[in-house]
Amino acid sequence: MSAPTAFRYDAEVDPGEVRHIRYEISETYMGDPVEIPVTVINGEHDGPTVFCTAAIHGDELNGVKVVQEVAARYSPERLHGTLVCLHVCNPPGYLAQQRYIPIYDLDLNRSFPGKPNANAAGRMAHAIYKTFIEPCDLGVDFHTSTRNRTTMYHVRAAMERPEVVRLARAFGSNLILSGDADSGSLRGAATGDGIPTITVEMGKAHRFQPALIERAIEGVDSVLAEYGLLPTGAVNWPGWTKVIDANTDKTWLRADTGGLVEMQYDQPLVHRGETICTITDHFKKREKVVTVPFTGLLVGVLQNPVAAPGHPLCHLVSVDDATVAEIEREIETGEFSEQAWV
Ligand SMILES: [Zn+2]
The missing domain is CATH 2.40.50.100 (RNA polymerase II/Efflux pump adaptor protein, barrel-sandwich hybrid domain)
Known part of the structure; x- marks a missing residue:
């Protein structure tokens, strides 16, 4: 096994270090920075780099609580690898408690991987993707249903890819909807770039739903065990599993x-x-x-x-x-x- 290395963004998070970062991805009319809260936990031991993302849609809050708990859950002494927790990816939507980026009504989750000279959403996506997603080996993106609906707890994943199957199964959801992600979604961009990524859909917008949040935290635990970040952890297999083809x-x-x-x-x-x-x-x-x-x-x-x-x-x-x-x-x-x- 090779020696653990620093996680590099504008600065470095050394092995054994936890860093809470406010990272600028845009600015307001007033010239104030638009910053996303990020926690990087770089383990003392070598291993994969895993991201968890929430609130790409600003009103989908269950994942925000999951990422808050995940970011506080693991110490670098325990971790074999690095955990990158993006607590709120769409701060303007989050502040306005709405799905899209306000004023422009742009969907951040149709804007990945983004470009430096793109529209407002594409630039924000680019800053997030280049800095925090590209260095990762795999990731989990948390969503809920859109407002006025609720969704059963399930995973969405491109199950025709073996590397994605491993991740989707390890998360331990009963139900997996198999299919390619929408163009411009974080899951689609990252998976296409060889960074296996799943979306977790859980419950309603505008709420914390403790039973679902608890289950998703266990899902992250299970993924970290499967990929060796928690060598003593156990992979959590649910009672029944069903993979459904999203197209048919x-x-x-x-x-x-x-x-x-x-x-x-x-x-x-x-x-x-x-x-x-x-x-x-x-x-x-x-x-x-x-x-x-x-x-x-x-x-x-x-x-x-x-x-x-x-x-x-x-x-x-x-x-x-x-x-x-x-x-x-x-x-x-x-x-x-x-x-x-x-
Ligand atoms: Zn969403």
Whole structure:
């Protein structure tokens, strides 16, 4: 094994050192710096460099809490490698509590890897990517569903790549949606550059959801164990796992009528023919019942109770009979709903 080396940005974080950094990625009209909070923990022992990123979408807060806890969790004495924690990647969106970069309405997660002469989002992405992502060997990017929806805890990963399969499996999520990332996303840019990266989707925007946060912290633990950063750690395998092809095995159920939506399901495993929700008019004279077209998992669900024709109601993925049996067993024993769906 080679000797541990310093992590270099504008300065150096030596082996055995923890550094809390405010790193400038842009500036405001007022000429004030726009800075991202970053923690670098450089282990005393040699090993891979791993990034964790949160709040690329400024209102997605579960990951911010995960990264805060991860950054405080490991001492350099224990760590064989380096952990790079980017607490808030989109400070303007975070301050405004909104998804995109305010005023420009630009999506930072469609702007990676960015360029020095790009628009505002592309320049911010470039500063983040060049400085903190490129030096890494792998990474985990934390998201939630967009506002007015919630999402089941799951991983998104390019499962046709063996190096990504190892990472996605090690994180220990039950459900993995397999598919290429959107162009310009951090996951897509980094994975394309040979830095295996997964996205973790967890719960709702604008909230801390402790059960999901706890599970994601365990997921990071498990990844660090798998890649040798925590040699005495254990890789955490979940009870059941299902890899779903994001292109073929899922569908969005949409409203065909306008009205008030009342969800009827009580857990995310739904069977063909069951009622998911009803949509009624304001006079309660007309009721549309929306039923499940195939047995599967509700990965995403609308939380805004009003809908117009075409509005997405829920995101359903199909699962095979064996997985259904596994999930039903977990529901019976009480393991399932706690850990996957809040
Ligand atoms: Zn997001």
